[in-house]
Amino acid sequence: xxxxxxxxxxxxxxxxxxxxxxxxxxRVTAIALVPLTLWFVIALLGHPLxxxxxxxxxxxxxxxxxxxxxxxxxxxxHSKLGVQVVIEDYVHxxxxxxxSLLLSTFVHFAAAVAAVFAVLVLALT
Amino acid sequence: xxSRPLSPHLGVYKFMYTMVLSILHRLTxxxxxxxxxxxTWWLMALASGSAAYAAAMRGLSTPLVKLLLAxxxxxxxxxxxxxxxxxxxxxxRALERAQARRGGLIVVVAALALTALVVWLGCAAxxxxxx
Numbered sequence: 242x243x244x245x246x247x248x249x250x251x252x253x254x255x256x257x258x259x260x261x262x263x264x265x266x267x268r269v270t271a272i273a274l275v276p277l278t279l280w281f282v283i284a285l286l287g288h289p290l291x292x293x294x295x296x297x298x299x300x301x302x303x304x305x306x307x308x309x310x311x312x313x314x315x316x317x318x319h320s321k322l323g324v325q326v327v328i329e330d331y332v333h334x335x336x337x338x339x340x341s342l343l344l345s346t347f348v349h350f351a352a353a354v355a356a357v358f359a360v361l362v363l364a365l366t
Numbered sequence: 367x368x369s370r371p372l373s374p375h376l377g378v379y380k381f382m383y384t385m386v387l388s389i390l391h392r393l394t395x396x397x398x399x400x401x402x403x404x405x406t407w408w409l410m411a412l413a414s415g416s417a418a419y420a421a422a423m424r425g426l427s428t429p430l431v432k433l434l435l436a437x438x439x440x441x442x443x444x445x446x447x448x449x450x451x452x453x454x455x456x457x458x459r460a461l462e463r464a465q466a467r468r469g470g471l472i473v474v475v476a477a478l479a480l481t482a483l484v485v486w487l488g489c490a491a492x493x494x495x496x497x
Binding site for chain 1: 392396398402403404405406410412413416419420423427449450452453454456471484487488490491492493494495496
């Protein structure tokens with residue numbers, strides 16, 4: 242016999258309070274990152290990295306900028322979820338845990354916004 | 367803080383190399399996060415103009431930083447390969463011990479080979495288009 246209340250079972254939530262949402266999004270972003278990173282790394286390594294004009298011209302094209310923005314958002318999301326699990330597993334002191342989770346969230350959001358902004362600058366200016 | 371044991375219980379298992387692969391997945395994930403921040407910095411440099419980009423590329427082209435970039439390349443490639451192994455597990459396949467060990471071996475060999483390829487192509491790309 243289960244000790245969970247019928248309501249708890251219906252909601253499908255564990256002790257973390259958000260059910261399988263975290264686990265699931267980690268997989269969704271992982272699957273999306275397979276083609277996105279594969280494409281980006283192969284394409285990037287085929288370009289003249291030292292050439293400012295060359296890199297700007299490449300990343301600024303609509304069909305390059307859009308998947309690059311998708312890559313940035315997905316990467317930041319996946320990274321944020323992953324670092325969160327690592328912090329939750331290894332940082333046990335409550336204050337340090339909350340502080341590092343906050344810091345990780347802020348850094349990931351800031352990096353994602355900066356990277357997307359940079360691609361928009363390349364594409365639109 | 368109470369003294370109840372908290373997971374993960376790292377001290378209670380007999381050593382197996384699949385454990386190293388497992389912790390390496392987390393480690394390479396965290397290193398790849400730093401790589402993502404470096405990537406963001408590189409994009410911001412590119413968006414900031416030719417002088418900022420030239421300075422960034424000078425920094426990225428020193429031997430020591432190139433070695434660091436090779437480390438990021440390995441981290442990312444390993445996490446990529448082992449991540450696919452995890453996705454296969456998530457689908458309910460290859461969960462037997464022998465399969466897990468064989469999968470681990472495939473991941474290590476693939477990661478090392480692909481890292482060598484990325485580093486080789488990366489070194490070539492880092493010399494192209496110099497002003």
